[in-house]
Each structure stands twice: as C-alpha cells, then as structure tokens.
Amino acid sequence: MRLQPQTGCLPRARQLASLATQSLIDEARLSPKPGLVDSRGSGAHQDLTLDLMERSAHSLTPTFYALALQSWQRPVDIALRQSVGRLGREGESQMLQATGGVNTHRGAIWALGLLVSAAAMPGNEADVQAIADTAAQLAQLPDSMAPKVFSNGLRATHRYRVAGAREEAQAGFPHVTRLALPQLRLSRRLGANESEAQIDALMAIMTSLSDTCVLTRAGLNGLEAMQNGARAVLMAGGCAHPQGRAALSRLDKQMLALNASPGGAADLLAATLLLDRIAQPFLL
Ligand SMILES: CC(C)(COP(=O)(O)OP(=O)(O)OC[C@H]1O[C@@H](n2cnc3c(N)ncnc32)[C@H](O)[C@@H]1O)[C@@H](O)C(=O)NCCC(=O)NCCS
Numbered sequence: 280m281r282l283q284p285q286t287g288c289l290p291r292a293r294q295l296a297s298l299a300t301q302s303l304i305d306e307a308r309l310s311p312k313p314g315l316v317d318s319r320g321s322g323a324h325q326d327l328t329l330d331l332m333e334r335s336a337h338s339l340t341p342t343f344y345a346l347a348l349q350s351w352q353r354p355v356d357i358a359l360r361q362s363v364g365r366l367g368r369e370g371e372s373q374m375l376q377a378t379g380g381v382n383t384h385r386g387a388i389w390a391l392g393l394l395v396s397a398a399a400m401p402g403n404e405a406d407v408q409a410i411a412d413t414a415a416q417l418a419q420l421p422d423s424m425a426p427k428v429f430s431n432g433l434r435a436t437h438r439y440r441v442a443g444a445r446e447e448a449q450a451g452f453p454h455v456t457r458l459a460l461p462q463l464r465l466s467r468r469l470g471a472n473e474s475e476a477q478i479d480a481l482m483a484i485m486t487s488l489s490d491t492c493v494l495t496r497a498g499l500n501g502l503e504a505m506q507n508g509a510r511a512v513l514m515a516g517g518c519a520h521p522q523g524r525a526a527l528s529r530l531d532k533q534m535l536a537l538n539a540s541p542g543g544a545a546d547l548l549a550a551t552l553l554l555d556r557i558a559q560p561f562l563l
Pocket residue numbers: 363364365366367368385386387388389390392393422425430431432433442443444445447488489490491492542543544546547
C-alpha cells in the first residue's frame with residue numbers, strides 16, 4: 280500500500296483510512312506473535328480469530344476516514360476532542376456489530392484513531408514526531424461526553440499503578456517513536472526481512488510496555504515473563520537469527536501457558552506500521 284502524490288482533503292483522508300486498515304490487517308497476519316492472533320491461529324484467545332480481526336479492520340475504514348475529515352484544518356481544542364471521541368465510540372460500535380460483540384480492536388481504534396486525526400492536520404503530513412505530539416495533545420484534552428466505564432484496562436492501571444492505553448497516548452506514544460520505529464529500521468538495515476523486522480519491532484515494545492491485557496489475564500508474573508522474553512529475543516540478535524527465533528518460540532509457549540496476550544503491544548505495532556508508511560516522504 281503506497282501513498283500517492285495527491286493534495287486535498289478527500290484523497291488524503293481516503294489514503295489515511297486505507298493505510299490504517301491495512302496496518303491493522305498486516306499486524307493481525309504477522310506471524311509468529313506470542314500469545315496473539317496471527318496467521319497460525321487464535322493465540323491465547325478463545326473468542327478471536329484472524330478472520331474476525333480482518334472483518335473488524337475493514338469495518339473501521341469509515342471511522343478512520345471520518346476522523347481524518349473531521350480533523351482536517353481544525354485546531355486541537357475541546358470541540359475537536361469531543362468530535363474525535365464521538366467518532367471513536369461510533370467506531371467501537373461498528374466493530375462490535377461486525378464481530379458479533381467481540382472486542383477485537385478497542386485499543387487499536389484509540390491509538391490509530393488519534394494518529395490518523397493528527398496526520399490529517401496540515402503541517403504534520405509526513406513528520407512522525409509532529410503527528411505523535413499532536414495525537415498526545417488531543418489525548419490530553421478531557422472528553423466530557425465519555426461515559427464513565429470501569430474497564431479492564433482502568434482496573435489494571437489502578438491495581439498495579441502503571442500507565443495504560445490513555446497514558447501511552449498522552450505521552451506521545453513513546454513505545455512507538457522511541458522503541459518500535461528505531462528497531463524496525465535497525466533490523467531492516469541489518470538484513471532482516473520485513474516480517475522479521477516487524478516482529479523485532481513488536482519485541483521492542485514488549486520489553487517495556489505495561490500491557491493491561493497481559494496484567495488482566497496473567498498479572499505481574501505474566502508481564503515480567505513478556506518483558507524478559509522479548510528482551511531475550513532482541514539480545515539474541517532478533518528474529519533473523521536462529522537463537523533469536525528459538526527465544527521467540529520459548530516466549531510464545533510461555534505466553535500460551537500463562538494465558539497471556541499482549542494486545543496493547545499489538546495495537547502499538549499497528550500504530551508503528553501506520554507511522555512508518557506515513558513517514559516515507561517519497562510516497563507522499
Ligand atoms: C482509552 C481506551 C483505549 C480505553 O482504555 P482503558 O484502559 O480504559 O480500557 P480497555 O481495557 O477497554 O482497553 C485498553 C486496550 O488498550 C490496549 N492497551 C493495553 N495496555 C496498553 C498500553 N500500556 N499502551 C497502549 N495500549 C494498551 C489494549 O488493546 C487494551 O485492550 C479507549 O477505549 C477509549 O476510552 N476510547 C474512547 C473513545 C475516544 O476518545 N476515542 C478517541 C480516539 S478514536
């Protein structure tokens with residue numbers, strides 16, 4: 280999927296929406312991902328399949344398109360935050376309709392939704408840091424229309440006193456800009472193929488993320504296993520190396536045994552793929 284040289288609001292919104300959907304599909308298909316849905320199967324999940332993830336990703340294209348259109352030439356203010364929040368919640372209900380009520384992409388709608396909005400604002404175009412900073416400003420604004428829900432994620436952030444999906448966005452997606460994108464590019468430079476480089480980027484996120492999906496299902500033990508296992512893969516040279524692949528396979532088995540699935544890390548990998556594509560200036 281390549282961004283074509285076009286100007287104007289509608290083509291740009293269409294490009295961003297289709298890149299966001301494609302990033303979700305590429306993340307879901309990428310294999311082998313420890314504990315997660317991938318092209319091998321459902322990972323640690325009972326209610327998720329690759330087919331469901333792909334259906335869900337397609338159902339979100341109109342949401343990403345509407346987010347980009349809303350954000351076109353508007354300042355980052357409370358009014359925009361409310362529009363973005365409303366569209367994000369409508370996207371969640373589209374997703375639930377497409378999946379028969381299964382949460383396939385709630386965290387992803389949040390992360391990619393904010394990034395698509397930020398990328399649609401003139402001046403940001405292909406500048407990853409500017410896009411992440413604008414997304415952070417949006418995430419920091421209060422959304423008074425948001426229903427008060429005590430979600431799994433919120434419960435985990437309180438219980439373990441860690442940052443979750445909200446804080447990651449409010450900080451400008453540091454796991455994407457400081458860990459995953461640099462690792463993706465380093466692994467490519469060192470000769471890894473594209474899938475290997477993307478798995479390495481996922482590992483980079485997993486070395487440090489406080490993933491509330493993992494905390495909810497497997498507690499602090501699960502989180503430590505994830506972070507240590509991902510570190511072992513990268514310290515062995517990453518997935519392009521036999522020892523790195525062996526470490527990855529051990530991590531996969533461990534995550535399944537713990538019933539742990541790093542859904543937050545998967546969301547941030549999809550966000551990484553999106554920003555990587557937006558950032559290639561010759562594609563704009
Ligand atoms: C902020 C969201 C993700 C809710 O987060 P919360 O932690 O309360 O809950 P929930 O358990 O429902 O979802 C968290 C999801 O985030 C992902 N995640 C988990 N941990 C992390 C982490 N450390 N960093 C990033 N993402 C993470 C996972 O996919 C997880 O399933 C979101 O659903 C929300 O509030 N949306 C409101 C609509 C909105 O304002 N949208 C605007 C952008 S479109």
